[in-house]
Amino acid sequence: MSPSSPSPSPSDATASKPRPVLRYALLALAVVVAGVAVFVSRDMRHMRNVRSLMDVLDDPLEALQLTSLKYDALIPKDMRQNLEDMLTKTSKWSETLDFQVGWELARQGAKPEHPVVLIPGIVSTGLESWTTSEEESAYFRRRLWGSTSMLRSALFDKEKWVKHLMLDPETGLDPEGIRVRAAQGLDAASYFAAGYWVWSKIIENLAAVGYDTNRIHLAGYDWRLSMYNLEERDHFFTRIMSQVETNSKIYKKKTVLISHSMGGTVAFYFLKWMEHHHGAAWIDKHIEALVSISGTLLGVPKAMPALMTGEMRDTVQVPAMLANLLERFFSSRERAQLFRSWAGSASMLVKGGEVVWGNENGAPDDMDNATVTHGVMMEYEPQPDSNSTRRLSAAGVHDWLRLNAPKTFEHMLQTNYSYGFERSASQIRKNNADHTKWSNPLEAALPNAPHMKLYCLYGYNQPTERSYWMHELPPEDEKLHLNPDHPLLTQSLNNGSNPKSLSLSRIDASVTRGDEFPAVQQGVRLGEGDGTVSLLSLGAMCVEGWKHKRYNPANIQVITHEVFHDPSAFDLRGGGSSGDHIDILGSHELNEAVVRVAVGLGHTVEERILSPIRTYAQRIAW
Numbered sequence: 001m002s003p004s005s006p007s008p009s010p011s012d013a014t015a016s017k018p019r020p021v022l023r024y025a026l027l028a029l030a031v032v033v034a035g036v037a038v039f040v041s042r043d044m045r046h047m048r049n050v051r052s053l054m055d056v057l058d059d060p061l062e063a064l065q066l067t068s069l070k071y072d073a074l075i076p077k078d079m080r081q082n083l084e085d086m087l088t089k090t091s092k093w094s095e096t097l098d099f100q101v102g103w104e105l106a107r108q109g110a111k112p113e114h115p116v117v118l119i120p121g122i123v124s125t126g127l128e129s130w131t132t133s134e135e136e137s138a139y140f141r142r143r144l145w146g147s148t149s150m151l152r153s154a155l156f157d158k159e160k161w162v163k164h165l166m167l168d169p170e171t172g173l174d175p176e177g178i179r180v181r182a183a184q185g186l187d188a189a190s191y192f193a194a195g196y197w198v199w200s201k202i203i204e205n206l207a208a209v210g211y212d213t214n215r216i217h218l219a220g221y222d223w224r225l226s227m228y229n230l231e232e233r234d235h236f237f238t239r240i241m242s243q244v245e246t247n248s249k250i251y252k253k254k255t256v257l258i259s260h261s262m263g264g265t266v267a268f269y270f271l272k273w274m275e276h277h278h279g280a281a282w283i284d285k286h287i288e289a290l291v292s293i294s295g296t297l298l299g300v301p302k303a304m305p306a307l308m309t310g311e312m313r314d315t316v317q318v319p320a321m322l323a324n325l326l327e328r329f330f331s332s333r334e335r336a337q338l339f340r341s342w343a344g345s346a347s348m349l350v351k352g353g354e355v356v357w358g359n360e361n362g363a364p365d366d367m368d369n370a371t372v373t374h375g376v377m378m379e380y381e382p383q384p385d386s387n388s389t390r391r392l393s394a395a396g397v398h399d400w401l402r403l404n405a406p407k408t409f410e411h412m413l414q415t416n417y418s419y420g421f422e423r424s425a426s427q428i429r430k431n432n433a434d435h436t437k438w439s440n441p442l443e444a445a446l447p448n449a450p451h452m453k454l455y456c457l458y459g460y461n462q463p464t465e466r467s468y469w470m471h472e473l474p475p476e477d478e479k480l481h482l483n484p485d486h487p488l489l490t491q492s493l494n495n496g497s498n499p500k501s502l503s504l505s506r507i508d509a510s511v512t513r514g515d516e517f518p519a520v521q522q523g524v525r526l527g528e529g530d531g532t533v534s535l536l537s538l539g540a541m542c543v544e545g546w547k548h549k550r551y552n553p554a555n556i557q558v559i560t561h562e563v564f565h566d567p568s569a570f571d572l573r574g575g576g577s578s579g580d581h582i583d584i585l586g587s588h589e590l591n592e593a594v595v596r597v598a599v600g601l602g603h604t605v606e607e608r609i610l611s612p613i614r615t616y617a618q619r620i621a622w
């Protein structure tokens with residue numbers, strides 16, 4: 001990387017900036033969602049206002065402005081001020097194209113070298129309806145996910161929206177009569193919704209050195225499906241293979257795979273799938289490098305409560321009033337059901353059990369001065385009428401899911417994924433033939449492709465949810481929210497799950513403990529990471545795991561480059577110096593590294609570790 005990039009002093013690493021601006025924006029969107037829901041359900045006379053609101057929703061920035069004006073009472077004054085500041089600046093940033101990094105490299109002589117295939121993360125590929133039945137045809141080829149029209153559908157036609165997006169819990173595919181498919185082309189994941197860029201900054205910088213649609217392929221996919229069904233239904237991995245072979249044929253160059261977030265897991269699965277079906281020599285011949293950005297290599301702690309209770313930090317750390325509105329509109333029970341039907345999301349449950357994520361006696365990523373351990377991933381308030389202490393480690397949460405979630409979910413986990421920790425080299429070799437292991441780098445090795453390179457690029461210095469305080473709602477309380485006629489509930493009752501356990505566990509947002517370190521804030525303990533993915537998952541394989549022969553038999557070179565999260569306060573997305581999980585895709589440092597690999601200057605991307613990841617990784621009992 002350029003030697004001029006500022007190297008922050010270690011003391012900066014702990015000074016976190018007060019910049020939850022993105023959260024405000026999401027909050028504002030949530031306010032729109034919840035606010036409108038209340039309007040609709042309470043009083044049909046408001047329908048006319050709602051109509052005009054619907055029109056406005058086609059422009060999210062306008063919708064945000066409208067929110068800040070219209071729902072004054074819901075938003076604290078200082079937050080409102082922030083929102084307004086931010087909105088003026090954001091609209092500028094979202095309009096700005098960003099070629100800077102590309103131009104600079106082009107001036108130094110960079111030219112397209114390797115064709116690239118972009119593999120997006122979960123939720124970033126748009127999904128559209130291909131249902132043609134009479135009553136659903138109004139949705140045909142409309143985006144149900146990844147656009148502002150999604151917000152409209154979710155709000156005004158919630159039942160239908162859920163019906164389209166929820167998968168059949170048995171087959172993991174579309175329910176009878178419904179077809180939803182991933183959008184295709186660069187636009188499938190350049191922007192999530194108008195103004196909220198995902199891949200577009202990287203595409204712009206690649207374009208600035210000469211890339212165009214011939215050399216950039218965005219491999220959009222239906223992230224709701226299990227990896228297995230991605231190939232089974234959509235032939236997703238076969239298509240990547242063909243694209244890569246076409247690239248080789250036309251350009252006589254190897255391809256660079258660039259993945260973001262869960263795309264890292266998908267790319268790893270692709271390599272294992274290729275190796276199994278076509279041999280590792282294919283990979284060595286056709287793949288130059290895998291660039292994994294913000295990779296969810298060992299899973300994400302926030303996926304645990306999400307699949308357990310439908311909650312995560314984003315849904316509990318909001319003003320109580322908003323939380324109540326949200327709960328009424330789309331309850332945690334319904335969310336959990338929806339998330340569980342998305343077999344793809346289960347690829348993000350944490351991997352490696354207690355070895356990686358710890359237990360009551362400690363976790364590898366506990367800070368030296370910690371008074372409590374992250375190893376207890378979920379802690380429960382003791383119940384007066386039972387003397388079972390409930391302190392669940394990562395493995396305990398996995399057990400909870402298997403025992404309490406519907407049987408269909410347990411079956412899906414059993415037949416599609418594996419979350420263990422394997423030390424035996426011979427067993428790891430055997431796992432090459434077992435697709436359930438291909439999304440877990442602790443049970444399946446990197447392919448035997450010695451010329452391939454692996455780049456781990458991720459942000460650091462952003463507090464990230466890591467463990468939780470839970471409570472069990474007393475049954476009476478539960479009845480208040482329970483709608484026995486709800487189809488989602490009926491379905492799971494039919495499928496043999498215990499109705500009480502379905503959402504009796506909830507994150508206890510009333511627990512805040514400043515005297516502990518790390519402190520509990522509204523039921524959530526924060527650790528280190530990029531704001532979404534824990535440092536252990538981002539980096540432990542890169543700096544340590546793949547140094548072990550059993551996980552990397554061909555000794556593939558792994559370069560880890562951390563990006564220090566130092567966002568600009570005047571930019572909703574943190575500007576060119578953000579290391580945030582998603583906003584890093586607009587970081588100049590990251591863009592430079594990515595473009596360098598693409599143009600054949602990968603050897604100039606330096607190893608750079610700013611976080612304590614090496615120490616943490618060494619504490620894992622490999």
Ligand SMILES: *[C@@H]1O[C@H](CO)[C@@H](O)[C@H](O)[C@H]1NC(C)=O
Pocket residue numbers: 169170171172173225226228229343412415416
């Ligand atoms: C899980 O994998 C099996 C193959 O082992 C497949 O038949 C099934 O559809 C998958 N289940 C889900 C829910 O994706």
Ligand SMILES: *[C@@H]1O[C@H](CO)[C@@H](O)[C@H](O)[C@H]1NC(C)=O
Pocket residue numbers: 014367369370517
């Ligand atoms: C523990 O150490 C971290 C970083 O070294 C520091 O930010 C934090 O304030 C310390 N906490 C306590 C309670 O001493």
Ligand SMILES: *[C@@H]1O[C@H](CO)[C@@H](O)[C@H](O)[C@H]1NC(C)=O
Pocket residue numbers: 385386387388
């Ligand atoms: C508490 O634990 C003891 C021994 O482990 C057991 O005998 C007793 O029944 C338990 N009490 C309750 C209320 O579960």
Ligand SMILES: *[C@@H]1O[C@H](CO)[C@@H](O)[C@H](O)[C@H]1NC(C)=O
Pocket residue numbers: 491494495496
């Ligand atoms: C589970 O739910 C599905 C969908 O409602 C239903 O078709 C199936 O019969 C149920 N399975 C059992 C075992 O009840």
